[in-house]
Amino acid sequence: MATAVGENPVSVRGLRKSYGDWHAVLGLDLDIFPGEVFALLGPNGAGKTTTIEILEGVRQRTGGDVRVLGCDPAEDRRGWRARIGVVPQNTGAYADLTVREVVEHFAAFYPAPLPVGQVIDMVGLGKHEKKQSTDLSGGQARRLDVAVGIVGDPDLIFLDEPTTGLDPVARREAWDLVRYFSERGTTTVLTTHYLDEAEALAQRAAVIVAGQVVRSGSLAEFGARSQTPTTVSFRIPPELSGRALPVLPPESQALADTTDGVLRIATRTPTALLSVLLPWAHEAGAGELPELRVHRPTLEDIYLDLIRENVSGTDRGTDTLGRDDQGTDGQAADRTSEAGIR
Numbered sequence: 001m002a003t004a005v006g007e008n009p010v011s012v013r014g015l016r017k018s019y020g021d022w023h024a025v026l027g028l029d030l031d032i033f034p035g036e037v038f039a040l041l042g043p044n045g046a047g048k049t050t051t052i053e054i055l056e057g058v059r060q061r062t063g064g065d066v067r068v069l070g071c072d073p074a075e076d077r078r079g080w081r082a083r084i085g086v087v088p089q090n091t092g093a094y095a096d097l098t099v100r101e102v103v104e105h106f107a108a109f110y111p112a113p114l115p116v117g118q119v120i121d122m123v124g125l126g127k128h129e130k131k132q133s134t135d136l137s138g139g140q141a142r143r144l145d146v147a148v149g150i151v152g153d154p155d156l157i158f159l160d161e162p163t164t165g166l167d168p169v170a171r172r173e174a175w176d177l178v179r180y181f182s183e184r185g186t187t188t189v190l191t192t193h194y195l196d197e198a199e200a201l202a203q204r205a206a207v208i209v210a211g212q213v214v215r216s217g218s219l220a221e222f223g224a225r226s227q228t229p230t231t232v233s234f235r236i237p238p239e240l241s242g243r244a245l246p247v248l249p250p251e252s253q254a255l256a257d258t259t260d261g262v263l264r265i266a267t268r269t270p271t272a273l274l275s276v277l278l279p280w281a282h283e284a285g286a287g288e289l290p291e292l293r294v295h296r297p298t299l300e301d302i303y304l305d306l307i308r309e310n311v312s313g314t315d316r317g318t319d320t321l322g323r324d325d326q327g328t329d330g331q332a333a334d335r336t337s338e339a340g341i342r
C-alpha cells in the first residue's frame with residue numbers, strides 16, 4: 001500500500017478521457033515528486049479538473065496508466081483513500097451541521113486525523129465553529145472545504161482552485177496552510193487560475209491546453225525556456241530626448257514606439273544592457289532615470305505566451321487571453337540602436 005522507495009506519488013502516462021464524442025484529455029503524461037507543490041495550469045475547459053478527479057479516483061479514465069501513492073486510483077481501496085485529501089472545485093454542501101460537526105464527521109473517516117479544533121483554527125474558522133455550515137459566507141464555506149480536505153492529515157492533497165472566492169487576506173492564509181503541509185512533507189497538487197498563486201507556492205507546474213501538457217517543469221525552467229524577454233524601460237528625460245541610442249548588446253531591441261514618452265528595450269541580457277545605457281545617460285547629463293524599471297517576465301507573462309502559441313482558432317484564443325494578439329512582442333521593434341529617441 002505504501003509508495004515504494006523511489007516511486008513518485010503521482011505518475012501518469014498517456015491519460016485519456018472522453019465524454020461521449022468529446023475528448024477532454026488526450027494522452028497526458030505527468031510526474032509529481034514527493035513533497036512538492038505541483039501546479040496544474042491551463043485555460044477553462046483544458047482538462048485540469050478531469051485529470052485531478054481521475055487521480056482522486058472519483059472519475060474513471062478512458063485510457064492510459066495512472067499510479068497515485070503506488071495504486072491505481074480506479075481500484076477503490078479504503079486505506080489508499082485515507083491517505084488522500086481532496087478539496088474539490090465546488091464548495092460542498094454539508095447538510096444541517098455546524099462547522100465543528102462537519103469537520104468531526106469527516107475526521108471520523110480517517111485512522112489518524114488531525115485534532116478537529118486545530119484544523120478549524122488552521123483554516124481561520126475558530127470564531128465560527130458553532131455556526132451552521134449553510135449560514136457561512138462563500139469564502140468561509142471554502143475554508144470549510146479546505147478543513148474537510150486536510151483533516152485526515154493526508155500524504156497527498158488535491159486542491160482544485162482552493163482560493164477562488166477568498167478575500168486577499170484569506171488567500172494568503174490559505175497559502176500559509178499549503179506551505180505548512182509542504183513543510184511536513186505532504187505532496188500537493190494544485191489547480192489555479194491565479195498565476196501569482198502558482199508562483200508563490202509551486203516548485204513545478206504543468207500547463208495543460210486542450211487535454212495535453214504543453215509545458216512542464218520547474219518554475220525556473222519555465223522562465224529559462226521562455227521566449228518572453230526582459231524589458232528595461234524609463235521615462236525619457238529632456239537630456240536624452242532626440243539623442244541616438246548607444247550600440248546595444250546583442251539580443252536587445254529598442255521598441256520604436258515612444259509616443260507615451262517611455263523608452264522600452266526588450267533584452268535577454270538586462271545587466272549588460274544597463275551597463276551600456278547608464279554611462280550613456282550619465283554622459284548626456286541625465287541624472288536619475290525617471291521610472292526606471294527592469295521587468296523580468298512573470299509566470300503570468302510566460303503562461304500567456306504559451307497559451308497564445310498553443311490555443312488555435314481566434315475565438316478561443318482571444319476569449320481565453322482576454323486581450324488581442326498585439327502584446328509587447330508584437331510591437332514593431334527597432335533593431336537599429338542608432339535611431340534617435342523621440
Ligand SMILES: Nc1ncnc2c1ncn2[C@@H]1O[C@H](COP(=O)(O)OP(=O)(O)OP(=O)(O)O)[C@@H](O)[C@H]1O
Nearest residue numbers: 019022024042043044045046047048049050051089
Ligand atoms: N461530465 C462531463 N460531461 C461532458 N463533458 C464534460 C464533463 N466534464 C467535463 N467535460 C468537458 O471536458 C472538458 C474539460 O473540462 P474540465 O472541467 O476538466 O476543465 P478544467 O481545465 O478543469 O476547466 P476550468 O478551469 O474551467 O475548471 C471541458 O470541455 C468540459 O466541458
